[in-house]
Amino acid sequence: QQKVQQSPESLIVPEGGMASLNCTFSDRNSQYFWWYRQHSGEGPKALMSIFSNGDKKEGRFTAHLNKASLYVSLHIKDSQPSDSALYFCAVMYGGSGNKLIFGTGTLLSVKP
Amino acid sequence: EAAVTQSPRNKVAVTGGKVTLSCNQTNNHNNMYWYRQDTGHGLRLIHYSYGAGSTEKGDIPDGYKASRPSQENFSLILELATPSQTSVYFCASGGTGGADTQYFGPGTRLLVL
Numbered sequence: 729q730q731k732v733q734q735s736p737e738s739l740i741v742p743e744g745g746m747a748s749l750n751c752t753f754s755d756r757n758s759q760y761f762w763w764y765r766q767h768s769g770e771g772p773k774a775l776m777s778i779f780s781n782g783d784k785k786e787g788r789f790t791a792h793l794n795k796a797s798l799y800v801s802l803h804i805k806d807s808q809p810s811d812s813a814l815y816f817c818a819v820m821y822g823g824s825g826n827k828l829i830f831g832t833g834t835l836l837s838v839k840p
Numbered sequence: 841e842a843a844v845t846q847s848p849r850n851k852v853a854v855t856g857g858k859v860t861l862s863c864n865q866t867n868n869h870n871n872m873y874w875y876r877q878d879t880g881h882g883l884r885l886i887h888y889s890y891g892a893g894s895t896e897k898g899d900i901p902d903g904y905k906a907s908r909p910s911q912e913n914f915s916l917i918l919e920l921a922t923p924s925q926t927s928v929y930f931c932a933s934g935g936t937g938g939a940d941t942q943y944f945g946p947g948t949r950l951l952v953l
Contacts, residue, residue: 729899733856734875760939762937762941764944770946770947771844771930771945771946772930772944773942773944774942774948776944777939777941781941788951816883824890825871825883825888825890825896825939826871826934826935826942827888827898828871828883828885828942829885829899830882830884832880832881832882832884834883
């Protein structure tokens, strides 16, 4: 079955700094990828999706996908304390049902 | 944005008891999902549904049943709760297109004593 792994497990960056989160997956046929963010005590919320190789930028967030290398990443520029959260990489798998498999997450702390 | 609500938000149950977790979505999504979240495991899919009357097994269905009586409602049922089922449970809904996002509820924290 599809495996999704994230690194690092936790990350501390200073306010205004760059945070880089990594994710690898095992199925070369994967097509759809998401980054979800979960603040403490809340449900996960989709941050951004990426479906094509290359970079996708949305404000301070840039996702990068390289299907051949089985790799997707998320970069957060000018990190803010409000970015402190648990970040999940999610990959769609299976032929039907739009099922997602999630990585174990990266806990980001942005220190003022 | 899609609205997904869950009840109860917190639940304490006894071993061997029956627990029902409820989920409601108001955006007419065909697909609904139940996940559990445990430290070190991320989110794992328990059951999902394509629409009213349908339920499908996810990756970790053992010990759980699901019910989808209507488009809006999806329940997760623990017939005989065990301490290993202590976790945070999330419901999500989403469309049927491959690129459709899943929208999550706020979660139910379940403690089985």
